[in-house]
Amino acid sequence: MPKKITNSKKSNNNSIEDSIKLETKDSLKFYDKLLDEENQVETVDDVVEDNTNVHVKEKELTQEEYVLKQLREILFGDEIRKTENLSQNLNRVIHDVGDIKEVTLDELGFESKLHPYIENHTLFLRDNFADLFGDSIRHTVQRQIRESKDEFIEAMYPIVIPMVKRYIAKEFKLLNERLERTANQIFKFSFWKTKFRGLITGVDHTDMFLQELYQSKIEDIFIIQKETGLLIGKFIIEDSESDRDIVAGALTAIKGFVESALGKTSVELEKIDYGENAILLHNYHKFYFAVMCSGTVGHYFVQEINEKILNFAEEFLFEIPDVIDSKVFKQNSQQLQKYF
Amino acid sequence: MTEKNVIKRKMLVLGTFSVGKTSLVNRFTMNKFSDIYVPTIGVSIKKKSVELEELIVDLVIWDIADVATFDIIPDHYLSGAHGAVLVFDLTRPETLAKTLEGIESFKEKLPSTAIIIVGNKADLIDESIEDTINDRGILEVHTSAKSGENVEEMFEKLAKLTLEV
Ligand SMILES: Nc1nc2c(ncn2[C@@H]2O[C@H](COP(=O)(O)OP(=O)(O)O)[C@@H](O)[C@H]2O)c(=O)[nH]1
Numbered sequence: 001m002p003k004k005i006t007n008s009k010k011s012n013n014n015s016i017e018d019s020i021k022l023e024t025k026d027s028l029k030f031y032d033k034l035l036d037e038e039n040q041v042e043t044v045d046d047v048v049e050d051n052t053n054v055h056v057k058e059k060e061l062t063q064e065e066y067v068l069k070q071l072r073e074i075l076f077g078d079e080i081r082k083t084e085n086l087s088q089n090l091n092r093v094i095h096d097v098g099d100i101k102e103v104t105l106d107e108l109g110f111e112s113k114l115h116p117y118i119e120n121h122t123l124f125l126r127d128n129f130a131d132l133f134g135d136s137i138r139h140t141v142q143r144q145i146r147e148s149k150d151e152f153i154e155a156m157y158p159i160v161i162p163m164v165k166r167y168i169a170k171e172f173k174l175l176n177e178r179l180e181r182t183a184n185q186i187f188k189f190s191f192w193k194t195k196f197r198g199l200i201t202g203v204d205h206t207d208m209f210l211q212e213l214y215q216s217k218i219e220d221i222f223i224i225q226k227e228t229g230l231l232i233g234k235f236i237i238e239d240s241e242s243d244r245d246i247v248a249g250a251l252t253a254i255k256g257f258v259e260s261a262l263g264k265t266s267v268e269l270e271k272i273d274y275g276e277n278a279i280l281l282h283n284y285h286k287f288y289f290a291v292m293c294s295g296t297v298g299h300y301f302v303q304e305i306n307e308k309i310l311n312f313a314e315e316f317l318f319e320i321p322d323v324i325d326s327k328v329f330k331q332n333s334q335q336l337q338k339y340f
Numbered sequence: 341m342t343e344k345n346v347i348k349r350k351m352l353v354l355g356t357f358s359v360g361k362t363s364l365v366n367r368f369t370m371n372k373f374s375d376i377y378v379p380t381i382g383v384s385i386k387k388k389s390v391e392l393e394e395l396i397v398d399l400v401i402w403d404i405a406d407v408a409t410f411d412i413i414p415d416h417y418l419s420g421a422h423g424a425v426l427v428f429d430l431t432r433p434e435t436l437a438k439t440l441e442g443i444e445s446f447k448e449k450l451p452s453t454a455i456i457i458v459g460n461k462a463d464l465i466d467e468s469i470e471d472t473i474n475d476r477g478i479l480e481v482h483t484s485a486k487s488g489e490n491v492e493e494m495f496e497k498l499a500k501l502t503l504e505v
């Protein structure tokens with residue numbers, strides 16, 4: 001039986017490794033594309049070869065330069081020296097004239113006359129910078145965002161997918177270590193219980209087993225009006241400082257941002273991972289549910305929530321009016337409380 | 341005594357760079373003002389309740405990033421807004437021009453949104469300038485996020501307007 005645990009551990013690791021592998025493969029693809037675009041070389045070996053070629057060319061260039069220099073000396077030596085003389089003389093003249101100019105400028109008080117003008121202009125630029133250059137800066141930034149959309153999305157919190165993946169991978173490793181340590185104690189009791197439940201529900205028992213160890217928990221449930229981001233019902237397990245109306249708005253903004261950045265109008269965001277927590281989103285026509293969870297959010301847990309929300313939506317959602325006042329809000333919140 | 345009904349409203353604060361959108365929202369929601377300009381990125385969301393005679397309006401205020409023109413603001417920020425504060429800077433007339441340029445397409449996009457045009461930084465100009473703008477029938481409210489002048493009144497006025505629409 002302990003063998004089984006090692007197996008399941010491996011399979012967990014595998015799936016994480018797979019997702020990380022996918023990521024690497026994607027980035028390789030990205031490099032391939034880059035290389036393709038520049039119409040250069042296909043494989044790494046070729047790149048190396050190409051580099052050496054460049055080195056040889058550089059040497060040839062210096063030799064070439066040397067030969068050219070010799071040729072120039074033979075053909076135009078005298079002329080070059082004459083020109084150099086001429087330019088030296090010219091420089092001297094420019095220098096002398098410059099001195100004179102400085103004197104006259106000061107004498108005529110040009111500098112003091114010019115100074116306010118320059119200062120004014122600088123002030124004008126400073127005050128109108130946003131209007132003069134704001135547009136072009138914005139355009140540049142927008143173009144950059146468009147052209148590097150993938151990178152940009154990845155840079156956005158909390159959509160830092162690779163980071164989240166890495167984080168989860170790390171968490172799972174810790175979790176597995178913990179599992180190993182405590183397995184012997186819990187094993188006798190929980191294993192058969194979870195396995196039995198797994199047989200009935202058809203869910204992989206290791207998933208359930210992990211959850212027994214690292215319990216996932218619902219923190220908050222929100223019902224949010226899609227169009228406005230207004231909170232129209234909430235079920236809060238533990239009250240905290242944060243204002244849920246603001247959280248609901250911010251969540252809607254993030255959801256809108258991700259959905260529009262992905263550019264797929266038919267796709268709606270279903271899950272946001274951040275740190276140890278996850279937000280599950282259930283989209284309906286005019287509203288969406290946001291379930292804030294903590295702990296390892298596993299398959300079984302998600303399924304349970306899905307079911308409850310589905311039932312709730314079927315029963316109550318069509319009744320919710322567009323204008324949200326305290327009566328509607330209270331009613332929704334009470335119904336949520338009853339269900340969860 | 342019966343409890344007052346609470347209605348929620350989504351409010352937008354829009355306008356070009358550095359006109360004082362964030363400052364107005366901070367003055368209104370936290371009664372704070374800072375001279376330091378920190379450009380808003382994306383959107384910042386704040387909340388404050390306004391108590392009217394018969395009911396309370398919960399204003400969820402979306403302070404949107406500085407943009408040169410309204411039409412580049414993503415729709416999902418604007419959608420469903422009940423009210424919008426269009427802010428310009430009284431010391432920079434060109435910001436009023438920008439606001440007026442964008443207002444028609446904004447109205448087309450959000451026909452049922454209550455709009456209020458606000459000239460901010462009233463503390464920096466003298467009355468004569470205010471008057472000339474007033475004479476042209478454009479300015480609806482002038483405010484100062486710095487002194488707090490008219491800020492609360494402006495949001496209250498807009499809250500009421502959203503109930504009429
Ligand atoms: N004197 C004065 N300065 C203001 C006022 N409102 C904003 N400011 C200043 O204008 C700058 C831009 O303000 P901010 O609120 O960030 O503008 P936003 O870009 O429209 O959000 C900041 O330096 C503020 O301190 C005001 O009413 N009076």
Ligand SMILES: [Mg+2]
Pocket residue numbers: 361362363378379380403404405406
């Ligand atoms: Mg701002």
